[in-house]
Amino acid sequence: MTATPGDTEAESPAEPDSRRWVVLVLMGLALCVVVLNNSALNVAIPALMRDLRADLPAVQWIVDGYSIVFAGLLMAAGVWSDRWGRKRLTLGGLVVFAGASMLAALAREPWQLIVLRGLLGAAAAFVMPGTLSILLHVFDRKERAMAIAVWSGIAALGVALGPILGGLVVDEFGWAAVFLLNVPMVAVIVLTGVFFVRESADPASRPTDAVGAVLSVLAVGGLVFTVIEFGASGRLDALVITGAVATVLAGVAFVRRLRTAKYPLMELSLLADRRFGGAAIGNMLLFFGLAGALFVLTQRLQVQLEMSPFSAGLAVGPVAVSVLVGTALSPSLGRLVGVRATVGAGMMLSALGIGGLGLAHSYPVIVVALVAAGFGFGIATPVATSVLVSSLSDDRASSGSAVNDTMQELGWALGVAVVGALLNRVFQAGGGAETLQQAVDLAVAAPDGAAMVAQANAAFDHAAVVSLAVAGGVSAAGAVLAARLLPARLQGAP
Structure with missing residues (x-):
């Protein structure tokens, strides 16, 4: 349900929690763990292709196996979190x-890693809604x-x-080591969180729609x-x-279930709210563009520019630094120029940077595009999230988020x-069939493989330009949508 501003105010804590700053850092780090898993894996893709003999569709499944289960279970996990306790x-x-990460490091076949990435996604689904x-x-x-800006900023450290x-651990120990990066951080968060985080739950607990959760996973998957299969076969x-x-x-069955179930996973009326719908859909399209761009760029840096995994990781760094800067400035910009202008302009700047990556053929130009993409993303997402939160009641905080x-x-x-x-x-289609895998093998394993890399370079370059242009275009559509649906300012904002 959607609360009025008065309802939300009444349900806020009467006195500030003295431990709230520690809790803020812990919840930011918890989200950082989830983000770190994906961003670290991107630079390991060429090594994965070589060591596991995984083709591009298999790698897409390794990356997306996580997101499919994550997205499919999030709404059910939000309801369970409200019911059984967020902490x-x-x-x-x-x-x-952490347990699934350690198992993933032991995988020896692509299908094993796909399954374990799915388990990671399921675990992450129970982490993410509770943090907010x-x-x-x-x-x-x-x-x-x-608090949302700081939470987003700490999470951006994962990016x-x-x-x-x-890149550092792939260079030294191989791709499996990227899955072990999460374990020490999880240990610190859990041990500290046991003492500092208070339990909270929805006092009006309700059943969970298991059928809706299954249909959600089936639809997304x-x-x-x-x-992916159409991309592989054409x-x-x-x-x-x-x-x-x-x-x-x-x-169709999932939407029907949302309309008819006594306790649906989500209330479709949320999307009818201009604030919620504009922020949520705009964010979705922005994430589409950034995910697609990083997937292409990390391969391009290692295959075309012949960078090592560590060098490629450093090369992607400017996007994360600019996200942090944009996140820090976001609340002030939101107050100064308003919600609509901040989110719309930030998303459009990010879209231009994503599209510009396709036209960048040297690293200095890539840096400019990365900074634009990251800065725009950092400006837009905290304000958009604040708008979305303003449309939710506290007793459905996990479900709505x-x-x-x-x-x-x-x-x-997607x-x-x-x-x-x-x-x-x-x-x-450009004549690069059967050569990308060979180029990856040589670029990662044999520095003297420049001839084979050059053979695939023209076809790969054209494919990167086209795919990144599509990624930027989708993000631009999100900017237009957000600008049309979001209010000029939040109610009660100065």
Whole structure:
């Protein structure tokens, strides 16, 4: 349900929680762990392709196996978090996340890693909604915008540190080491969180719609499966058609379930709220663009520019630094020029940077595009999240934030699936078939493989330009949508 400003105010803590700053850091770090897993994995993709003999569609499944389960379970996890306790499920999810990470480091076949990435996604689904809703219960309305900005900024450290730390450990120990980066941080968060985080739950607990949760996973998974398989084959064969039909059926059944279930996973009326719908859908399209761009760029740096994993991680660093700067400035810009202008301009700047990456053929130009993409992303997302939170009541904090998180993860999964499939399809159509894998082998394992890299370079370059242009275009659509739907200013803002 949607609360009025008065309702939300009445449910805020009467007195500030003295432990709220420690809780803020812990919840930011918990989200950072989830982000770090994906950003570190990006720089390990060429090494994965070489060591596991994984082709591009298999790598897309390794990346998207996480996001499919994550997005599919987030709404159910948000309801369970409200019902059974946010602290309990957030810290429990982190423990499972660390265990699955250690198992993933032992994988020896692509399918094993795909399954374990799915388990990581399930664990992350129980972590993410609780981090935001816990903050909403320890910070009053006056401090929430600042808390959300700090929470987003700490999480952005995962974007910054992931490629650098990932590249460093891949260079020294191989791709499996990227999964062990999460374990020490999880141990610190869980041990500290047990003592500093207070339990909270929805006093009016309600049943969870298990059927809706299953349909959600089937709809999201079917869509990503269809996109990836079509990108691999380039034909509307029986597998692709079956996937498309299953996706439509699951999607229709899921929407029908939301309309008819006594306790639906989400309330469709949320999306009818201009504030919630504009922020959530805009964020989804922005995440689509950024995920697709990073998926292409980390391969381009290692295959075309012949960088090592560590060098590629450092090369991606400017996007994360600019996200941090944009996040720090976001609340002030929101107050100064308003919600609509801040979110719309930030998303459009990010879209231009993403599209510009396709036209950048030297690293100095890539840096400019990365800074634009990251700065715009950092400006837009905290303000958009504040708008979204303003439309939620405190007793449905986890459930509502889980809807937003679901749409962001859906955007991330589709970004990797669609942009990756387009990269693969255009690459093969341009005469690059059977050469990208060889180029990866040589670029990663043999510095003297420049001749084979050059053979695939032209086809790969054209494919990167096309796929990154699509990623930027989708993000630009999110900017336009947000500018049309979001209010000029939040109610009660100066």
